[in-house]
Amino acid sequence: MGKIFTFQLQSVLHLREYEVSQAKIALGEVIIARESMEKRIDEKVNYLQSMKQDHEKTIITDLQMNAHHRTAVREEVEILKNEIKKLQELENIRRNELNKKLQEKKVIEKLRERKKMEYEKKMNAEEQQFLDEIANGMNIRQSIERKR
Numbered sequence: 001m002g003k004i005f006t007f008q009l010q011s012v013l014h015l016r017e018y019e020v021s022q023a024k025i026a027l028g029e030v031i032i033a034r035e036s037m038e039k040r041i042d043e044k045v046n047y048l049q050s051m052k053q054d055h056e057k058t059i060i061t062d063l064q065m066n067a068h069h070r071t072a073v074r075e076e077v078e079i080l081k082n083e084i085k086k087l088q089e090l091e092n093i094r095r096n097e098l099n100k101k102l103q104e105k106k107v108i109e110k111l112r113e114r115k116k117m118e119y120e121k122k123m124n125a126e127e128q129q130f131l132d133e134i135a136n137g138m139n140i141r142q143s144i145e146r147k148r
Contacts, residue, residue, distance in 0.1 A: 016105035023098040034087040
């Protein structure tokens, strides 16, 4: 009666758990990269704002260089925004992959729970049958002893 429940697909469950952890790591890496890009954009935008507020330079060549520099920074901001869009798409893909891995893991866990319940039901039935046999044996013994 002391049998221990063993789930035959335990290795598959471990694999699913590993895949979930890897998907979480991949998603985290993309989120960190996107947040880093967003921070860089904020820094560039703040830099542009500070350049607009800096009107101390009155020399024309300085103004022209400043205008070219602002244009270059704006272009860099646009490039970074495009990179963020790509990272957001990748983030969505990774999030979907994570959700899929979580669902696959959940299926295996539900199967394990169902198998465990079936096992426990079977063990309870075997135990009940064993107890019934003992009770029948005792009844037979008592009836034999009464007849003597």
